[in-house]
Amino acid sequence: MKKHDVETYTKLAEGAKFFLDESFKYIDETLISESASLIYSKILDKIxxxxxDIEIFNTTTFSDNTIELSQSEEGILLSEETQDAFIxxxxxxxxxxxxYVIKHQITHKINSIEILGHLNNLGFFIETLTNRHLLFLYQSRIIDDFCYxxxxxxxxxxxLIFIFKDEIISKKVHLNExxxxxxxxxxxxxxxxxxxxLLKPSISELIQIxxxxxKIIERFEKIEKINEEKFSILINAYIDGFKNKWI
Known part of the structure; x- marks a missing residue:
């Protein structure tokens, strides 16, 4: 098995920081897109x-076939003037x-495509720190070669279940989110x-996650005691920043 030194821990920390930063950049872009959609719908109400347009509506036969609709000529159902107004x-x-920042209810369900970037990067963030913690447990001889x-x-x-098996049994740690x-x-x-x-998480769902x-990161940090900027503090700052800005 390859030996790992301080550089490995540093690289994993850099990766985790990158993924965390990217995840919250994406959630910010997600809420901007959500806001744009809300504003757009309000503007459309006034068009x-x-x-x-009325002539086109009255003389057009609307198909209920998804393929036919997807292959139809773009803009056929709107006049050029109205298309320009929509654009x-x-x-x-x-x-x-x-x-301008538009506040959202925590029950708001997110539909913008940027949510893909947030969820992927947040998952990578947790996975990277989990990998680093397992390496720490192995090099600290808390787990042996076979387990690692x-x-x-x-x-x-x-x-994660392996790492927290005792705390899960005693209900000190929960992994549902x-x-x-x-x-x-x-x-x-x-x-x-x-x-x-189906991918439409609510804001409250994300905050719980x-x-x-x-909390999981705080558990890692309590055991590792690595001399670095605490990821639990970083993510907490992002959470507070999101709440203050968007809800």
């Missing part, structure tokens, strides 16, 4: 169809969403037709 509305909505060689290549939830995180991430990895529709991530 009235013109005579040409401008979307541009204005995005400009306003970046200029097998558990280090197991699925992420199996690794972490399980949910990786369930959501699996939907991004396997982005099937069904998963593309973040809070449990912080």
């Amino acid at each position: 009235e169809p013109n005579e040409k 401008k509305a979307w541009q204005d909505a995005n400009t306003l969403a970046r200029k 060689s097998r558990i280090s290549v197991a699925k992420i939830m199996e690794r 972490i399980t949910n995180l990786f369930s959501l991430r699996n939907k991004t990895v396997h982005y099937t037709p069904d998963n593309s529709i 973040w809070n449990q991530c912080k």
Whole structure:
């Protein structure tokens, strides 16, 4: 088995920091997109169809066939004037969403595509720190070669259950939200037709995941005592920043 020194811990920490930063960059972009969609819908409400639009509506046969609809000529159901108004509305909505912050209810379900980036990077963040913690346990001789060689290549939830098996039994540690995180991430990895529709986590769901991530990391840090900027503090700052800005 390859020997690992301080550089390995440093590289894993750098990776974890990168994934954490990226995950919260993406969640910020996600909420900007959510805001843009809300603004866009409000602007569209004010756009009235013109005579040409009404003529198109009255003379067009609408198909209920998904393939036919997807292959239909773009813009056939709107006049050029209305199409231009829709394009401008979307541009204005995005400009306003970046200029002004719109508060969201914690029950709000996220539908923007940027959520893929958040969930993937947050999953990578937890997985990287879990890998580093297992290496620490191995090099501290808390677990032996046999255990490490097998558990280090197991699925992420199996690794976490192994690490916290005693605390789980005593109910000092809960992994339900972490399980949910990786369930959501699996939907991004396997982005099937069904998963593309089902992947709509609520803001409250994400906050619960973040809070449990912080608790798990605090457990790692309590054992490792590595002299570095604490990831539990970093993620807590991101959580507070998100709450203050968006809800």
